[in-house]
Amino acid sequence: MRDVAIVGAGMTRFGELWDASLRDLFVEAALAGLGSAGADRVDSIYVGNMAAGQFVGQEHLGPLMADHLGMHGVPAVRIESACASGGAALRMGFLDIASGQSDLVLVAGVEKMTDGADVTNVLATASDQETEVYHGITFPGLYAMIARLRMERGTTTEEDLHWIAVKNHRHGAMNPKAQFRREISVDDVARSTMVAEPLRMLHCSPVSDGAAAVLLAPLDQARRYTDRPVRIAGSGMATSTIALADRPDPADLDVVRLSAERAYAMAGMSPERVQLAEVHDCFTVAEVCCLEALHLANGSEASQAARTGYSALGGRVPVNTSGGLKSKGHPVGATGVAQVIELFDQLRGEAGERQVPDAHVGLAQNMGGSGASSVVHILERV
Amino acid sequence: MPSPRYTRDIPARYRLDAARCSACGHVALPRRTICSGCRSxxxxxVRLTRRGTVVTSTVIHVPPDEFTTEAPYAMAIIETPEGARLMAQVVDCQAEEVVPGMELSLEFRRIRREGHGGILCYGHKGVPVRRHEA
Structure with a gap:
């Protein structure tokens, strides 16, 4: 296996982007990524996307996007793993370069969610249609069940969850690409509309449009494109049961632990080396579960991490310095790639007000469904 | 939901027909070919007993379209005496009463209606067992 580096990145702003179509978003992010590396053509393209077929009635995104980049002829395929589609696409690009098959790969995640589809129903297709959705559960409902179990056991309080939203909005307010660039208070969260008890609106990531792209190359060729490449030190993926009810402990995201352990093993690193992380806070409670499962904090430390500042900028392990899914936005197929762009910027010292001082190692964790799939990448400054 | 798809799911939804692994004892609803516990x-x-205990729960305030008129409603992951777990609504009580540990009976109810003039879809819902009622 060859060492793989990220040599370029570009993304759209995230938000309700009424003037941009699915393909517009993809082309904007891809062009920015290609331009940042001075590249014109790639050997292959991986498109991370969850549900364009349902959101805008468009499948077959590989050729569509190659065509719209003027690169028809290039191998291109869409990769799907629900909300982990972006991370899964990155992993495919990583394996393509590592194997020696390609020397320059474009990985771009994209989702267009605001063109009128019933978003709740589309997102619910990531859970089990036959045994879960049929009975009336929603995605927030599944994570609410995880939250309630943790609260019942006394490991997490409602206020712990409020603080995660507050912390991520504080970070996102400093991110020019974020959908919600404003701070919120614990009171704002506590008084927001109830969605699925105990989760309120401000515990939930929003509906967003957006795209994010990175360019990958072998590390030993990386300096053709940039003087500051970032190495992908580890890549791990795992799956768990599709239905939440089928997990021995529904409050334990075993899939995150397994994907992380694989990534740590490949990188030859222990969790103590991680200086910052982007984790999949689709709902606030997920951030708590992920910190534990990634071995970045233990039980009560993980629950209180946002409140104590442990996971805030300036803390022991800043988490979601981009604003996370909560504040930056969550165009589902783009999220996994956008997480890695935040690490790319941080490890190159280009994160502006959000910069984590002297960052060498960062981790990104991207989740599909109610914890049915997870992809973890560990990035290192070289 | 097209009716062939609905018809296929009737054994699990109407009768709670499940499968028990002879090797490790794991119970799956609906039936599966391969045990998810040990791959046997x-x-x-096995037919599940029509009662169970709440493992975890929530109250849905923002529902899918088909359930708009029912919100807010309680949902729970329910474990039956056989060890099978299923997702179901919990009804005939205040939604906020439904908490982990609550004992339920599973009753045959209408779950949803498929649009205007579509088929009626049935299955099981949890109903609290009230021990001290006269």
Whole structure:
């Protein structure tokens, strides 16, 4: 296996982007990524996307996007793993370069969610249609069940969850690409509309449009494109049961632990080396579960991490310095790639007000469904 | 939901027909060919008892379209005495009463209606067991 580096990145702003179509978003992010590396053509393209077929009635995104980049002829395929589609696409690009098959790969995640589809129903297709959705559960409902179990056991309080939203909005307010660039208070969260008890609106990531792209190359060729490449030190993926009810402990995201352990093993690193992380806070409670499962904090430390500042900028392990899914936005197929762009910027010292001082190692964790799939990448400054 | 798809799911939804792994005892609803616990293919039919305990729960305030008129409603992961777990609504009580540990009976109810003039879809819902009622 060859060492793989990220040599370029570009993304759209995230938000309700009424003037941009699915393909517009993809082309904007891809062009920015290609331009940042001075590249014109790639050997292959991986498109991370969850549900364009349902959101805008468009499948077959590989050729569509190659065509719209003027690169028809290039191998291109869409990769799907629900909300982990972006991370899964990155992993495919990583394996393509590592194997020696390609020397320059474009990985771009994209989702267009605001063109009128019933978003709740589309997102619910990531859970089990036959045994879960049929009975009336929603995605927030599944994570609410995880939250309630943790609260019942006394490991997490409602206020712990409020603080995660507050912390991520504080970070996102400093991110020019974020959908919600404003701070919120614990009171704002506590008084927001109830969605699925105990989760309120401000515990939930929003509906967003957006795209994010990175360019990958072998590390030993990386300096053709940039003087500051970032190495992908580890890549791990795992799956768990599709239905939440089928997990021995529904409050334990075993899939995150397994994907992380694989990534740590490949990188030859222990969790103590991680200086910052982007984790999949689709709902606030997920951030708590992920910190534990990634071995970045233990039980009560993980629950209180946002409140104590442990996971805030300036803390022991800043988490979601981009604003996370909560504040930056969550165009589902783009999220996994956008997480890695935040690490790319941080490890190159280009994160502006959000910069984590002297960052060498960062981790990104991207989740599909109610914890049915997870992809973890560990990035290192070289 | 097209009716062939609905018809296929009737054994699990109407009768709670599940499968128990002869090797490790894991119970799956609906039936599966391969045990998710130990990968044995020696699965025997078992019909679940119509009662269970709440493992975890929530109250849905923002529902899918088909359930708009029912919100807010309680949902729970329910474990039956056989160890099978299923997702179901919990009804005939205040939604906020439904908490982990609550004992339920599973009753045959209408779950949803498929649009205007579409088929009616049935299955099981949890109903609290009230021990001290006269």
């Amino acid at each position: 293919q020696d699965m025997e039919p």
